[in-house]
Amino acid sequence: MKNRKVKVGIVGLGRLGYRHAENMAFRVPHCELLAVCSVVEEEVKEAQEKWGIPYGYTDYDKMLENRELEAIFIASPSRFHCEQIEKALEAGFHVFSEKPLGLYLEEVEKVEKAVSRHSDKVFMLGFMRRYDPSYAEVKRRIDSGEIGEPVLIRCYGLDPAGKLDSFLRFARDNYSGGLFLDMAIHDLDLARWYLQAEAEEVWAIGGSYAYREFAELGDAETGAAMVRFAGNRIGIFVAGRNCVHGYHIETEIIGTKGTLRIGTVPERNHVMLFNEKGAIKKCFEGFLERFEQAYLKEAEEFITCILENRKPSVSVRDGVESTRLGYACKESFETGRLVRIKS
Ligand code: NAI
Missing domain, CATH: 3.40.50.720 (NAD(P)-binding Rossmann-like Domain)
Structure with a gap:
């Protein structure tokens, strides 16, 4: 052994x-x-x-x-x-x-x-x-009761604008599921993991603002979904592919006794440049760098x-439930309607 x-x-x-x-x-x-x-x-x-x-x-x-x-x-x-x-x-x-x-x-x-x-x-x-040290620590702290009952999760999952051209080339030939199933899926999983609740209904909106190409692909460049989880818990998910400052993954969990946040400023290290533009920190450039560990x-x-x-601990059920929720987000975005989720 x-x-x-x-x-x-x-x-x-x-x-x-x-x-x-x-x-x-x-x-x-x-x-x-x-x-x-x-x-x-x-x-x-x-x-x-x-x-x-x-x-x-x-x-x-x-x-x-x-x-x-x-x-x-x-x-x-x-x-x-x-x-x-x-x-x-x-x-x-x-x-x-x-x-x-x-x-x-x-x-x-x-x-x-x-x-x-x-x-x-x-x-x-x-x-x-779930294996990132910060996200794992937040899970432990929620489970130990540090913020009381978690009632709201707010997530930003924003891909860097710098990678947009290569993404668009890729997306034309490869259906990835769209903004919610492809990108927001990590946040949808985290919400279920942290809140320990399944989604019941969702309303999602989005659009193509800087790049019309997303609309032509039937997708959104930037989108948001509001989800009601069991027990009237709230999820707010923002996903986008045109983040000009870099790769921005941010999560906040508000509980009855406190709030935990991860990645509020997506700074890549401790270096700060002071010059005529002010005090400047570089941000993560992509997922390989941010989630290396x-x-x-x-x-x-x-x-x-x-x-x-x-x-x-990550099971096939987590895959099924996150896909179910991601699919409901996509359906709501496409139809403009509130979608109730059947379990
Ligand atoms: P990619 O397009 O860069 O690479 C795909 C690879 O699969 C290429 O080597 C390609 O030649 C190969 N391939 C394509 N069809 C194949 C087939 N039928 N049989 C064998 N090989 C085949 O894609 P990327 O960005 O590496 O994504 C791969 C997967 O990883 C996707 O499902 C994506 O959602 C996921 N992903 C997950 C991330 C995370 O943070 N966990 C981040 C990025 C991607």
């Missing part, structure tokens, strides 16, 4: 998959990255040569035939998650999947059944914010769960 290593194959070597792969190759204890897979052959070759990975695939099904592997790590585009999760489970592997669990209710409900059928396998979903910790937890034969 002390020297045992879990042999992992990863699918998807893009913006996030590359980082996950690098973490598993070098930084996650008791983990051996044995195989990499992507439809882009150059990505596979580069990873193999750079990190000395023995197996490379451009066909996911072929990777699943490799019986040396024990676990599959999915970081492909969201529309493939459910199908790839189910195939990996059926082939006898432990599975980690990036968020969101899926893009449609039917597919997430189907994949939940597949996870139940394979209850001897570890399944984990990439809601990495969280991506590492979630992968460590996945591997540890396999070694200790236990289940992670």
Whole structure:
């Protein structure tokens, strides 16, 4: 057990998959990255040569035939998650999947059944914010009663304007679920986690203000959703893709006896420049920088769960419920109506 290593194959070597792969190759204890897979052959070759990975695939099904592997790590585009999760489970592997669990209710409900059928396998979903030190500390402090009963959560999830061009190029060919299912999904999960309540109704609005292209894609550049959770608890979610100062992830939880906040100013370090423009701090540029530790910790937890034969706290149910809420936000945004959520 002390020297045992879990042999992992990863699918998807893009913006996030590359980082996950690098973490598993070098930084996650008791983990051996044995195989990499992507439809882009150059990505596979580069990873193999750079990190000395023995197996490379451009066909996911072929990777699943490799019986040396024990676990599959999915970081492909969201529309493939459910199908790839189910195939990996059926082939006898432990599975980690990036968020969101899926893009449609039917597919997430189907994949939940597949996870139940394979209850001897570890399944984990990439809601990495739960493993970020600040978000984890806030959870502990809420649970210890420090702010009394949590009654309201306010979340900002804003992507940097600097990455907008590359996002628009990507979005034209890859349906990601839209602003609420793709971006706000982390906040929707955190709200359920912190409030310990499910959503009952939602009203969402949004638009395209600086970039008309989002409207052409049927999506919003900036949007907001107001959600009533069970017990009349309140959720306010702001999501956007045109944040000019950088990557801004901010969360506030108001309780009956106090308030906790995370990331009010998304400062990347302790440096401040004083000049004729004033006192200036640089902000985070993107998710890889802000959640560097969280991506590492979630992968460590996945591997540890396999070694200790236990289940992670992020379950497939969290994936189903967050997708249900994200989908209701999308429906409300598209129809302009208040949407009641059936559980
Ligand atoms: P990306 O487009 O940069 O990379 C996708 C990768 O998957 C590429 O290597 C591509 O060649 C490969 N691929 C595409 N179709 C494939 C197929 N059928 N079989 C095998 N490989 C295939 O995407 P990105 O930004 O890395 O996102 C990947 C996933 O991670 C998405 O589901 C996204 O929602 C999620 N994500 C999660 C974040 C988080 O904070 N937890 C942040 C960014 C992305």
